[in-house]
Amino acid sequence: MTTGDEIVDATFTALYEHGYADLTMAAIGEEFDKSTSLIHYHFDSKEDLLATCLETILDDFLDDLEDDPDADPADRLLRLAELVVGGTGDNGVDEFHTALLELRAQAPYDEALREQLARNDAVWREHIADIVRDGIEQGRFREVDPEHFAALFRSAIEGAQSHNVILGEDAPCEEAIAGIEELLIRELLVEDERTGDAAA
Incomplete structure (x- = not known):
């Protein structure tokens, strides 16, 4: 792991521990094992x-x-x-997701965060659209607009993720995943696949 990676990890930990309002370079330095001056060396602000x-x-x-x-x-x-809704770890949503929600909440007030979130979102939507295009080409998915579907799917999974972080154990995580699978993913399938009568 590079020094830059260690600083990023320390930032996520500090963001989770202190929240955005109390996040300072000093707070990040407390979570960083090396000299705080290295943070300023690698990042301008x-x-x-x-x-x-x-x-x-x-x-x-x-x-x-x-x-x-x-x-x-x-x-x-x-x-x-x-993965988006439930997390990548064994315990599902964790401090990483909480820290991410903190950053998203600040985007309307921070141009740099907003621009990076917009770049991330564009990559995600294109990734989803590519999967849809693959499904159409393979004859598994019916003809839909990949970009339109990607925008809807992205909004659904990101909304469910935020819901999961905010409500914790009270969030309807399993219901959200089931709804995404049934009402979005299965609706992409060609008619024979959706009814379970796929042609041989």
Whole structure:
């Protein structure tokens, strides 16, 4: 792990522990094992650091996804939804997701965060649209507008994730995943697949 990665990890921990309002470079330094001066060496400002955190989120999540382009497209969409809504760890939503929600909440007031979130969102929507295109080409999905579906699907899974973070154990996580699978993913399937009467 590089020093930059260690600083990003320390930032997420500090954000979870203190919240955005009380997040300072000093608070981040308390979670960083090395000299605080290294933080200032690698990042010009807290805003620069937080934008990098958002970029790291995207890269790490795509690595965790381990998406197989040869896998069934419906399964790929479902796995993506499960990881976004429930998290990648054994305990589901964790401090990482809470910290992410803190950053999203600040985006309307912070141009750098908003711009990075917009870049992340564009990558996610294109990734989802690519899966839909693959499904259409394979004859598994009916003809739909991939970009329109991607925007809807992205909004659904991100909303369910936020709901999960905010409400914790009271969030209808399983119901959300079931609804996403039944009302979004299965509705993409060609008619024979949806009714369970796929042609041989």
